[in-house]
Amino acid sequence: MADPFVSALCERIKASAEARRTLRVRGGGTKDFYGNAPRGDDVLEMGAHSGIVAYEPKELVLTVRAGTPLEEVERALAAERQMLPFDPPHFAGSPSAATIGGVVASGLSGPRRPYAGAVRDFVLGTRIVNGRGEALAFGGRVIKNVAGYDVSRLMAGALGTLGVITEVSFKVLPRPASEVTLAFAVAQAAAIEKANHWAGKPLPLSAAAWEAGVLRVRLSGAPPAIAAARAKMGGEEDPGGGAYWEALRDQRLAFFSGGAPLWRLSVAQTTPPLLPEHAQLVDWGGGLRWLRGELDAAALRRAAQEAGGHATLFSAPDKRAGAFQPLAPAILKIHRRLKAAFDPAGILNPGRMYDF
Amino acid sequence: MSALPETAPHDAARSRAAEVAERLARALPPESVLLDREDLKPYECDGLSAYRATPLVAAIPADEAQVAAVLAVAREAKVPVVARGSGTGLSGGALPHPEGILLSLAKFNRIVEVDARARKARVQPGVTNLRISQHVAPLGLYYAPDPSSQIACSIGGNVAENSGGVHCLKYGLTVHNVMRVHAITIEGEAIDLGADALDAPGYDLLALVTGSEGLLAVTLEVTVKLLPKPELAQVVMASFPDVESAGEAVANVIGAGIIPAGLEMMDRLATRAVEDFVHAGYDLETEAILLCESDGTREEVAHETERMIEVMRASGATDIRCSASEAERLRFWSGRKAAFPAVGRISPDYYCIDGSIPRGALAAVLKRIEELSARYGLRCANVFHAGDGNLHPLILYDANMPGELEKTERFAADILELCIAVGGTITGEHGVGIEKINQMCVQFGAAELAQFHAIKAAFDPEGLLNPGKAIPLLARCAEYGAMRVKAGALPHPELPRF
Numbered sequence: 001m002a003d004p005f006v007s008a009l010c011e012r013i014k015a016s017a018e019a020r021r022t023l024r025v026r027g028g029g030t031k032d033f034y035g036n037a038p039r040g041d042d043v044l045e046m047g048a049h050s051g052i053v054a055y056e057p058k059e060l061v062l063t064v065r066a067g068t069p070l071e072e073v074e075r076a077l078a079a080e081r082q083m084l085p086f087d088p089p090h091f092a093g094s095p096s097a098a099t100i101g102g103v104v105a106s107g108l109s110g111p112r113r114p115y116a117g118a119v120r121d122f123v124l125g126t127r128i129v130n131g132r133g134e135a136l137a138f139g140g141r142v143i144k145n146v147a148g149y150d151v152s153r154l155m156a157g158a159l160g161t162l163g164v165i166t167e168v169s170f171k172v173l174p175r176p177a178s179e180v181t182l183a184f185a186v187a188q189a190a191a192i193e194k195a196n197h198w199a200g201k202p203l204p205l206s207a208a209a210w211e212a213g214v215l216r217v218r219l220s221g222a223p224p225a226i227a228a229a230r231a232k233m234g235g236e237e238d239p240g241g242g243a244y245w246e247a248l249r250d251q252r253l254a255f256f257s258g259g260a261p262l263w264r265l266s267v268a269q270t271t272p273p274l275l276p277e278h279a280q281l282v283d284w285g286g287g288l289r290w291l292r293g294e295l296d297a298a299a300l301r302r303a304a305q306e307a308g309g310h311a312t313l314f315s316a317p318d319k320r321a322g323a324f325q326p327l328a329p330a331i332l333k334i335h336r337r338l339k340a341a342f343d344p345a346g347i348l349n350p351g352r353m354y355d356f
Numbered sequence: 357m358s359a360l361p362e363t364a365p366h367d368a369a370r371s372r373a374a375e376v377a378e379r380l381a382r383a384l385p386p387e388s389v390l391l392d393r394e395d396l397k398p399y400e401c402d403g404l405s406a407y408r409a410t411p412l413v414a415a416i417p418a419d420e421a422q423v424a425a426v427l428a429v430a431r432e433a434k435v436p437v438v439a440r441g442s443g444t445g446l447s448g449g450a451l452p453h454p455e456g457i458l459l460s461l462a463k464f465n466r467i468v469e470v471d472a473r474a475r476k477a478r479v480q481p482g483v484t485n486l487r488i489s490q491h492v493a494p495l496g497l498y499y500a501p502d503p504s505s506q507i508a509c510s511i512g513g514n515v516a517e518n519s520g521g522v523h524c525l526k527y528g529l530t531v532h533n534v535m536r537v538h539a540i541t542i543e544g545e546a547i548d549l550g551a552d553a554l555d556a557p558g559y560d561l562l563a564l565v566t567g568s569e570g571l572l573a574v575t576l577e578v579t580v581k582l583l584p585k586p587e588l589a590q591v592v593m594a595s596f597p598d599v600e601s602a603g604e605a606v607a608n609v610i611g612a613g614i615i616p617a618g619l620e621m622m623d624r625l626a627t628r629a630v631e632d633f634v635h636a637g638y639d640l641e642t643e644a645i646l647l648c649e650s651d652g653t654r655e656e657v658a659h660e661t662e663r664m665i666e667v668m669r670a671s672g673a674t675d676i677r678c679s680a681s682e683a684e685r686l687r688f689w690s691g692r693k694a695a696f697p698a699v700g701r702i703s704p705d706y707y708c709i710d711g712s713i714p715r716g717a718l719a720a721v722l723k724r725i726e727e728l729s730a731r732y733g734l735r736c737a738n739v740f741h742a743g744d745g746n747l748h749p750l751i752l753y754d755a756n757m758p759g760e761l762e763k764t765e766r767f768a769a770d771i772l773e774l775c776i777a778v779g780g781t782i783t784g785e786h787g788v789g790i791e792k793i794n795q796m797c798v799q800f801g802a803a804e805l806a807q808f809h810a811i812k813a814a815f816d817p818e819g820l821l822n823p824g825k826a827i828p829l830l831a832r833c834a835e836y837g838a839m840r841v842k843a844g845a846l847p848h849p850e851l852p853r854f
Contacts, residue, residue: 058607059714059745081613113554120560121532134803142712143744144529144784146518146567147792147799148827149811153531153563162559174613200475200497202584202653224655268552270474287554308552325557330545334814335558341810353558 005049006127006135006166013164014133016042017345025160025349027067028097030090031106033315035159035352036323046101049166052076054141061124061141063169066101073100077172085173086119087112089249096250101165107157110249111207111218114199114269114284120156122171128155128163131343141169160349161356162342176220179206181241182233184215188273188282191215195285196270203229207245208285211255218245248283255281255290261316263300265289267307274303290314297321324353369455373412376433376457380415383425390414399458402443402450403505406707406761407790411438411452418463420576424544427574430457431542436823439570441482441510445517446708447789449569449825456820459574461512467491468577475582476535476552481512481575485519488580497582500527503785504693512575518567520785522618522692523649525743527583529785531566536579539565542816547573564811569787570822572815586651589617591688592664594673595642599623599738602644603718605671606742609648610715612667614660618649619743620692623722626699626737626750630691633698638691639675646673646742647692649685695739696750703735703752707764711775712784715745724774725749732767734760746784747775773798788826796826797833805830 016023024040027047032038049067056062057080064073070090077083087110088103090096104126109118125139128151139145139152155165186194191210195217198205206220216238219226238244247253256262265274269286281290291300297313304311310325327335332354339346339356346356377391390396391413401408412435415426430437436456443450452458464480467488471477472495477488485506489498502521503509509519514530515537527533536550550562565572596602602621609616622630622638622645631638638645646668650660661678668676679685691698699706713721722738729736735752749771753764772782772795782788782795796805808827812819828836 056714056716058611059716060610061714107555107560117528117532118555120563121528130807134807136804136807137801138804140779140781142714142746142780142784144520144524144712144741144746145781146785146787147781147783147796148788148804148808149572150518150531150563150567151807151811154560156560156563157555158559173615177613196473196475200472200584202587204652204656221652222656222659224659225653228653228655266551266553266555268474269554270471284554304553310551310553310557312557327558328548330541330547331549331558331561333545334541334547334561337814338559338811341814342807 006129009129009164009166010133010135012044013129013131013347016347017131017133020345020347022347022350025105025164027099027102028069030092030096030098031102034106034323036319038349039351040349044164046164047099053167057082059141060143060172061169062172063141063167064100065167066099066165068100069095070098070100070103071095078175081175082172083175084122084170085112085116086110086122087116087249088119089251091250100168104156104165104168105158105160111209111245111283114287115206118156120153123152123156123168124171125169126152126155126165127167128165130163131345131348135166136163139169143171159352161339161353162348164348176206177222178226179218179220179242180226180230181216181218181238181244182230182235183238184217184235185213186215187213188276191282192270192272192286198233199269199285203232205285209248209281209283211281216241216244253281255292259317260292261294262314263291263295264312264314265291265300265304265307265309266312267304267309271307274307275300301325327354369412376429376435377413379429379433380413380426380457383429384415384417384422388416388418388422390416396458399440399443399452399460402440402445402448404446404448404451404789404791407448407451409452409454411454411458412456414458414460416460416463420540420546423459423540423574423576426457426459427540427542427544430820431544431818434818434820436820437542438822439512439574441513441516442484442508444505444509445513445789446710446786447783447791449516449787449789449822451790451825453823461510464512464576470495472497474552476579477582478577478579479511480577481515482510485509485511485514492582493585496585498585499580500533500583501530504696511578511580515566515575515578516568516570517785517787520741520746522620522741524741525619526615526617531563533581534562534566534578535581537562537565537575538577539573539575541573542818542820550579552579567787569789569826571812571826572821574821587653588657589649589651589685590657590661591618591647591649591679591685592661592668593677593688594646594648594668595639595675596644596646596672597642597674599644599722600719601672602646603715603742605646605668605673606715606718608667608671609664610743612663614663614667616648616664616743617651618647620647621645621740621742622692622695623738625735626695626739627691629702629737630695630698633701634690634694636687636691642674647688692739699737699750699752704754704756707751707753707768709747709749709751709768709771710783710786711747711772711780713745713747713775713778713780715742717778717780718742721747721774721778725771728767728770732763734764734767741784744784745780769795790825793825793828793832794836796828797836802830802833805833
């Protein structure tokens, strides 16, 4: 009954823990740039642990091994007119090598996130191997489940530092019957204002982003609902809408090209324009502010914190400033203890998130 | 029920109580510390009244500094602390510890701030779930999770249990609708989990604390997400000749790409009980009733209800009605919302179960429950959050009949273990508390339970917050004798057997 890949993984992690050899966990490698530089005495390749374990469209539940390519999962869902609602980025390459394990470990969600939810919102269960080499199962394949602590959601965004994800169960949703993108020529402040105003109304929003004087808003749902919303909102239909959101999600827009450092500021959605002297792109209806350039890390982190959020040095040749916002001391203490609770030898992806 | 013994206060306990009370009285106004058995009576159980215990002392702090002071006393005296909101929980999560402090958060009842533009509200943990929605209704907003007890249950308790309600399938559980929790650890440190932004740096401690049943930290403030109130909601009520076809209809609705705002099922016994209670005009001759709600803009609702009705008809519904007004919609729902008290009227006692299963297993599970009902000679009414697979069988019994409660508990344990066997879980939304602690040994292996205890220790190294709940000790599992044979091996081979 035990999966041979998982059994071997347990043995390997146990041996590494005993020998204090650190491990760098790797799926498709499309997010190697994200977080602090990956390091480890050995690389733990997860790509071979691939395949859809179970998919019941009428249950809205999909179970998949961690090494399965994201594109394979999305194809299977598309065949049933369903989707991963959190819109995970694929990043580099076509076909992208991104795997489901990396999708969950990075915790990154795309433009649909403010209106549909984040990765963690759709994780129902995970199987992991912790730093002791124990195969553990948390959550399950049912939509409501409050037995035990919610370790599955904790894995989303933990960057593989608490355990190696081997399998994930997701709640999936039907694809919208139709989608339309509207464009509005407005300045950043007005765009943020509009996006928040509409989000407070019963309108079928599914994305809202602003760059270079244009606010784009996507509507998703039944055609009559979209038609009614359009009548209330005005704006022009953007025929390139669908492609725009994918390019934004995968950072293929011109804004993201070149080697200048890329900062991601996650702030309260209603925050007025921050640091307007710098070029920026706004996503998540005001909740994400992307900035480019050699910027003062401390100043950005202060600005983000004052706006109810945090700043991440998302991609940059030099991450000496630290990829992630420093944590408050009491929170950092819990982080260290949790890390020790899952990985007492400190061998899983050390330093990828913070200095542990 | 043998979980925690009812304590007759003997001398040692008395002097211990007096000592802890004296320390508390130095930190809190005198009327905020309760010591007399008479005063402690209201705290001896929560919504699961079959389990009772008298705490050593109860503290009712009024602000964060006073809570910190109570926790400091607990730490110094090494006595457990059990936090309590409204006490409506159904799994005994707020059952007092007989050697500990009962920490009531009843005075934390303020709505601190509403930000309509940002669609969020900051509220204290003692604010009731329904009060939030009522308070923000003039702004066209509401708080989505709506447990049936929403008139009384507190938001702090909702966070502790990760409460659901009838609208979870579309709008999510508490964990999907809370942005930030301000809490205090047993070590007296204030922590903020989550953020006003849509994510926070580091581990998702907000998700971890939500549903942690008061074992990790004490919640002092919650920032909830508010949603725009849908323009319109309409409910389709359909009758089915058997539960199998009703279950099939549920699968077909979702298979057609529809996510209803609510999708509930009641069986014949439940329907009859609620009809006598609320007179909603339910079909009494049918085996199963489905309530399927659509909400959104007028256009969306018109389009969606039409499709729902088509699917119901194609799935074998014998009677279909669609609410024609808001009053009628509320009437259709009234029975479902009142199912527990209604069943309480037809039986001296009832025991509510909270298993979750894959929807596809519904018919088989209900059939098996029927067989168990015959075997134990106890009636069982079924209400079901059909859309998200959360079953609430209600076992009818009479606690005054010798042996009937024990029989009920065995029946309940059988149903929960059946839920696990079909790939489900022992609790969808009510929590483990003290009630389902034994079934945790069946659902999880020793390694998972050890990991849970390690998580607990990361927040609460001395194990003072709500000890003995939610996560069983391995020794207890061995005692329960859940000999779950897994790949030819016993589940806890490291433990001695008897």
